[in-house]
Amino acid sequence: MQWTLASDIDGTLTGDREALDRLREKLQVKRDSSELYLILCTGRRLDQVTSGIAEEGLPQADAVICQVGTEIYLPPLGDDMPPMEAWRARLLEQYSRSEAEGFLAGIEGLRMQPDMFNTELKTSCYVDECPDPDAAAAEIRRRAAQQGDRYLVVYSSGRDLDILPAASGKGKAIRFLIEQRGLDLGRVVVAGDTGNDIAMFDELGRGVVVANAQPELRDYAQQSASDDVYQARHEFAAGVEEGLTHFGVLAG
Numbered sequence: 712m713q714w715t716l717a718s719d720i721d722g723t724l725t726g727d728r729e730a731l732d733r734l735r736e737k738l739q740v741k742r743d744s745s746e747l748y749l750i751l752c753t754g755r756r757l758d759q760v761t762s763g764i765a766e767e768g769l770p771q772a773d774a775v776i777c778q779v780g781t782e783i784y785l786p787p788l789g790d791d792m793p794p795m796e797a798w799r800a801r802l803l804e805q806y807s808r809s810e811a812e813g814f815l816a817g818i819e820g821l822r823m824q825p826d827m828f829n830t831e832l833k834t835s836c837y838v839d840e841c842p843d844p845d846a847a848a849a850e851i852r853r854r855a856a857q858q859g860d861r862y863l864v865v866y867s868s869g870r871d872l873d874i875l876p877a878a879s880g881k882g883k884a885i886r887f888l889i890e891q892r893g894l895d896l897g898r899v900v901v902a903g904d905t906g907n908d909i910a911m912f913d914e915l916g917r918g919v920v921v922a923n924a925q926p927e928l929r930d931y932a933q934q935s936a937s938d939d940v941y942q943a944r945h946e947f948a949a950g951v952e953e954g955l956t957h958f959g960v961l962a963g
C-alpha cells in the first residue's frame with residue numbers, strides 16, 4: 712500500500728543535517744519499493760529545490776510544489792522548466808496581480824519580497840517592519856476579502872505575507888496532484904513548521920508538526936484536538952521521522 716508524504720522543506724526537513732540524512736535514506740527505500748510518493752511542498756522556487764536536492768541533502772521527490780502552492784512540477788526537474796500548465800491556467804482565471812498589489816498600498820513599513828518570490832500568481836511582501844505586523848496583515852486580509860473569495864492571504868512567522876489565488880495554497884495544490892495522479896487521499900501525511908503549512912493540515916487532515924514549529928502552527932495543532940495532527944517531540948527531520956513512524960508510514 713502506498714502512502715503520500717507532502718512535506719515542507721525549510722525548518723521541517725532542513726535544520727539538522729544528520730537527521731535529514733537518516734530520514735532521506737528511509738524515504739528513498741520506501742520510494743524504491745513504490746510504497747511512498749513524496750511531494751516537496753515549499754515557498755522556494757524550483758531552482759532552490761533542485762539545488763537543495765544536490766547540496767542540502769533534500770530527498771529526491773516525485774513532485775515539487777513551489778511558491779506556496781502556485782506552481783507544480785513533475786520530474787525530470789530542470790531549473791528553467793515551466794510549471795504544470797493545467798494548474799497555472801486554473802489559478803490565472805481568478806487572480807489579478809495588479810489587484811493584489813493594490814491590497815498592499817499605503818501600509819506603513821511594508822516591504823516587497825525580492826522579485827524572485829513575486830510571480831504572476833503570488834504577490835509577496837514582508838510585514839515585520841510594520842509598526843504592528845499583525846494589524847497590517849489583518850488590514851490586507853480585509854481588503855482582499857472585499858473582492859469576494861478570489862484571494863488567499865497567507866501570513867507566516869510574523870514576517871512573510873503572500874497573496875495567492877484562493878484556489879491555490881499548499882493544501883489545494885497537494886489535493887489537485889493527488890487526484891490527478893490517482894493517489895489515495897486517505898493515505899496522505901503532511902509535515903510542516905509554520906503558518907503557511909496550516910493549509911496542508913486543513914486540506915489533508917493528517918500530519919506532523921515538528922517540535923521547532925512556529926507558535927501559529929503549534930497553536931493550530933493544540934486547537935485541532937485531532938489525533939491526526941501529531942506534535943512531534945523532535946525537531947526538524949527527526950520530528951518528521953518520528954511522525955511518520957507514529958502513523959505507520961515508517962517502521963518503528
Ligand SMILES: [Mg+2]
Pocket residue numbers: 719720721722723903904905
Ligand atoms: Mg517551513
